Structure formats: C-alpha cells, structure tokens
Amino acid sequence: MKKEKNYFASANTGKNFVNYFNYINQESKKGFQYILKGGPGTGKSTLMKKVGQYFLDKDLDVEYFWCSSDTDSLDGVRIPEYNISVIDGTAPHSFDASFPSIKQKIVDLGEYIGDDVKHFEETIFDELEKKQIYFDIAYSYLNSALNIYQINKNVLKKNMPKNYIFNKINKLINKLNIKNNKNQGNDRKLFLKAFSNEGILNLENLNNFNSILETNFDIYECPILLENLVEKLNKLGYDTISFFNPIDPESRESIFIPKINIYIKNNYLINKKINNFNKLIEKNNYLINNLTQFAGENINNAKLHHKKVEEFYIKNMSFDGLNLITNNLIKRIENMANYK
Numbered sequence: 001m002k003k004e005k006n007y008f009a010s011a012n013t014g015k016n017f018v019n020y021f022n023y024i025n026q027e028s029k030k031g032f033q034y035i036l037k038g039g040p041g042t043g044k045s046t047l048m049k050k051v052g053q054y055f056l057d058k059d060l061d062v063e064y065f066w067c068s069s070d071t072d073s074l075d076g077v078r079i080p081e082y083n084i085s086v087i088d089g090t091a092p093h094s095f096d097a098s099f100p101s102i103k104q105k106i107v108d109l110g111e112y113i114g115d116d117v118k119h120f121e122e123t124i125f126d127e128l129e130k131k132q133i134y135f136d137i138a139y140s141y142l143n144s145a146l147n148i149y150q151i152n153k154n155v156l157k158k159n160m161p162k163n164y165i166f167n168k169i170n171k172l173i174n175k176l177n178i179k180n181n182k183n184q185g186n187d188r189k190l191f192l193k194a195f196s197n198e199g200i201l202n203l204e205n206l207n208n209f210n211s212i213l214e215t216n217f218d219i220y221e222c223p224i225l226l227e228n229l230v231e232k233l234n235k236l237g238y239d240t241i242s243f244f245n246p247i248d249p250e251s252r253e254s255i256f257i258p259k260i261n262i263y264i265k266n267n268y269l270i271n272k273k274i275n276n277f278n279k280l281i282e283k284n285n286y287l288i289n290n291l292t293q294f295a296g297e298n299i300n301n302a303k304l305h306h307k308k309v310e311e312f313y314i315k316n317m318s319f320d321g322l323n324l325i326t327n328n329l330i331k332r333i334e335n336m337a338n339y340k
Contacts, residue, residue, distance in 0.1 A: 006206040009065040014146025023188040033082030038109030041310030043072040043322040052077040068194030084335040112321030120312045134302035141295040181237025192243040197300040209263035224250035284292040289303035
C-alpha cells in the first residue's frame, strides 16, 4: 500500500536558515538528485507535487519535504525505493552534495520565463529586499530564543547525576532489543517541526509512525540523551533519522529507526532533580514562546512579499513548457529506476 511521509529538510531556526538538503537522499545507497532552478512562481513546487502524486499512484512510497516558510510549497520530493529526489536548488536552498554516492543533474525552469518579467525587475528587487528585512527580524527573535534555550539546557546538564545518560541509554537499548549488526549505520538529519507563516507547524502526526516509544526525558536533557543514543545505534549498525529542534538545529527532539520501524518521541516532563531551577526554567520558557510567536508573525510578513514576487513570474511563465519538463522528468526517473 502506498505511503507518504512528510518532513522539513530546512527550517528557520535560532541559527538563521538551516538546511539539511544533503540528507534528503539516503547516504548508504546509490541515488540521484534532480535540482530545479528558476525564480519564485516558476512552478517548482507544482512540478514536485505532480512527481510525488505520479509515484504514489504507482503504489510507491513518497517522501515530501515541505517549505517551512510557506506551507503550501515543497522544497523537495523523494522516491525512497529508487533513492531519487527532485529538489528546489534556488537560494536559500543552494547546497553542494557531500555524499559521492548521490549524483546530480540541473533542471532549468528559467528557459520558460517570458522576457516581459524584466520590465518588473526594480519592483521585484524591492519586494525581495522587504522580504529579507522581515526574515532578518524573525531571525533576531529566534536567535534570542536560542540563547535562552541554551541557558536552560546548560543548567540541566550541570545538574545531571554521574552516569545518568549512560544508564538511560542502556535501558533504552535493552528495551528495543537491539543486536549488533557489525556494520556502521548512518543518520539522516531532518525536521518534523518548523516555524512557519502559520506559527509552529508539527508534521509528526502526518507520518503515521506504526510503533511509537514514548520517553519521559526532560525537554533539555532529551537532546543530550538522543545524541548519545543515535551514536550508539549507528555503531551497532542501525540507520536512524534524527529530527531536530527548530530553535536549536543541533538538538535532537525525536528519532526514527527504520530497521525496527520504531519512532522515539518524548513527553517532556519537568525533571524533579532541579527543583531549585524550575522557576527560572518556567520564566525562560515563557520568553521563548513569546519570541517564537513574534518570529512567526515576521515570517508571515516575509511570505506576503514572496507571494508578490511570485505573481510577476506566474504571469510570465509558460506552463505548457512546465508540463513538458514535468512529463519528461517523470519518464527519466522511471527509466533510471528500470535501469537499476
């Protein structure tokens, strides 16, 4: 039965815009990426949605990677069985592949943009400048939220009993009945949550994880424990997908272990070992919530200016040409899959 998974490969975070596009494809097997080039409104997201739907209709699994700044748009789509993806390669998503097993090809949608768009160049640049101003404001709020988040995290880390992490991880490993596979596993880095134009968006429930293991880590000890757990699982030969905190893109919030089909999420209970600091942490959490709300409002303002830019391109885009590119791309993917 066809299944779809929904992720973010990038996010607006406390460390500005962070993308994990290098982890869209699975590192441990050969794969291919088609990288779309073209301005806003040239149909990149429409193309990726059609590709995804085509392969869903063929009863294949499909992974969708949504745009965290505009939840109507896609950043990428991947067919896991073939390890082939189609991704948005325009700024700020630009990246260089770091895995030699993944080959790439550029697909240029710009060739179907009419020349009339040049008449609006000054207005487009003005809208893009306003968009960037709102993103800069949003990042200022998220930077402040990250600083406060790290205060709480450091307080908890300093108050952890000796061997606390080691003991908790061993209990989890035993509970999962993990065996040593002797091969090195790999970790994919993605997001399930993001600060979007609609506030914080959580894709967790859209993925229908069959087996869920709920833990009772404190919100600030969870990243430390999951980091060590992933390291141990990879050493034991298990691939993992780590989902990171949109405030701190280096802190894990949850993980998925494909081989045993288990998703580990956290209930985020307050750790009773640090009662002396609970009031401080509570106040800090209040500040973080307000700062992230202000960030979301400014991300929405940025989206409005982005939409205005899209309108100029949409009016000057040949969508017959876009359909031709889409159909040809689907044929290429099928041919590559058959060749494999």
